[in-house]
Amino acid sequence: METPLYNDYYRPIGIRHTMALPIYVDRRLLVSFVFNRASSAFGERELQLAETLRPHLANLYRLAEPKTPATCTALTAREREVLEWVAAGKTNRDIAAILGARPRTIEKHLERIYEKLGVETRTAAACRARLL
Numbered sequence: 823m824e825t826p827l828y829n830d831y832y833r834p835i836g837i838r839h840t841m842a843l844p845i846y847v848d849r850r851l852l853v854s855f856v857f858n859r860a861s862s863a864f865g866e867r868e869l870q871l872a873e874t875l876r877p878h879l880a881n882l883y884r885l886a887e888p889k890t891p892a893t894c895t896a897l898t899a900r901e902r903e904v905l906e907w908v909a910a911g912k913t914n915r916d917i918a919a920i921l922g923a924r925p926r927t928i929e930k931h932l933e934r935i936y937e938k939l940g941v942e943t944r945t946a947a948a949c950r951a952r953l954l
Contacts, residue, residue, distance in 0.1 A: 832858065839863045843872045845880045855879055896938045904931045908944050909951040 824833075832840060840858040847853055857864070857872070897905065900921075907917040914928040921928070936942060939950050 836860050841868065841872060843876060843879070845876055845883065847880055847883050853883055897935065901931050901935050901938070904928060905935055905947060905951045908932070909948040 828840075832838075837858040838860050839862065840856055841864040842854050842856045844852055844854045857868075903921065904917055907920060912920070914925045914932070917923075917928045918925045932944065932947070935947055939947055941947050941950060
């Protein structure tokens with residue numbers, strides 16, 4: 823059956839057969855591993871193998887997932903405040919004005935935030951903040 827996803831994404835890149843393996847990592851997070859190929863369809867043996875791999879893939883995902891709640895506690899109250907404003911799309915100058923600080927002070931807070939969160943950009947820090 824051809825779906826809009828197939829027509830818009832898979833067909834243009836030459837993929838004819840897909841198999842999705844949804845995995846509940848925990849109660850609030852569902853991820854899906856998608857296997858694809860251009861040749862023959864996936865058979866019953868491959869479906870059984872995917873089911874066998876399901877718990878192992880879930881464990882791998884859990885191990886690779888950033889540990890943001892523990893990292894969040896490492897941030898100071900001021901760093902969390904700065905990070906919230908970054909996640910809201912504010913510039914360093916905006917944040918400085920809001921918090922009554924200098925832009926250079928905000929830069930220093932961000933340097934420490936990046937280090938503590940293990941990221942290199944404000945975009946990555948903002949994404950990580952959404953998980954906190």
